[in-house]
Amino acid sequence: MRKIIVFITVMTIFGAQSCLAIESLAPEKDFKAFRGFFIKRFPKVPLDDFVNGPYSMNQDMRKQWIEKEELPPYDFSVDRGKELFSAQFKNGKTFADCFPNKGVGIRQNYPFFDEKKNEVVTLELAINRCLEANGEKPYSYLNDDMAAVTAYMAFTSRGKPFDIKVPNNPRALEAYESGKQYFYQRRGQLNFSCASCHVQNPGERIRGEMLAPALGILNAMPIYRSEWGGMGTISRRFTSCNSQVRATPLEPQDSSYRNLEYYLSYMSNGLPISGPGARP
């Protein structure tokens, strides 16, 4: 009887571990399929060019991008971000005290899964937590100061490949899966998912706007958008996408948005950070 119990226990543990191992392979499998899809669909686009979004889709768009980069419309934001980043808080500390490597060249590691808190931490969230921890008022996730600080931090990471990790932890895998589901799930009165535009129709136009491929879509964030007449954060991008399909946006940095960012960033692993960027 005792041997049977021991045998069952061993088999149960072995089964659970094996199940976890299979689950942990899912992100890697998704990654390969996702990348393969875009490479096959756009064979003429060099892999690293996907980070330029709609500007990677054809020669005319690429020319526009080159011209735009001669006098980048996001420069003012990088300057402002550098000022904010270096400014002392009331307690004498700065953003550098909150981040690894003093906050320089680390954009490519965000978002990450915090295994102590069991949640996805984005760069925008980490910036506001830093402000709050130092007795400062957090920034609006949708406005210029957040865009400026993230623009500066992205600028210090330019060229570094996205390096997002999904640890072998059921909660991390759950967050990853939830982000994936959000990406593919249709919502809003127009019945669109993120994938409807950015997987099924990249390179096509919706009215005057050329749709960007999902691969590399966050590498250029934050962005200056001509349509917005200013800078926008990832939070702004997600909430405005929701509004465009007539879905009421969630609160910025809602766990669904953070999980979505986690999934999309993981899909772009290995592609260089190009932010801040400019978009039509």
Next chain:
Amino acid sequence: MFRTASIVALVVFLLTIGADSSIAQSGESDYKAAYGSALAANTKAGELKNQWTRTGSSLVAAHKAAAAGDYAQAVQFSREAEALANASIAQTEREKTLWKESEIH
């Protein structure tokens, strides 16, 4: 003769006032019921993280119409809001499994 006519006119007038008031009361209670149902459906859609923008604007329009005393219009906007909220709930339920069909494999 004149007196009879006056009495008849008075009775008709009072009946009309009474009927109008009764219609207004019934309109208001219809609106409250319709608005309550729409709000409940939209709250559920919110719990599912899938409210539609148009639902919100129909609820606002219903509230405005009721404030202006136009209960018929308020009921109409409330019913529209409820239908939209129910459609968003149905969409969420449908997509719980359907999303997998568009996944890249």
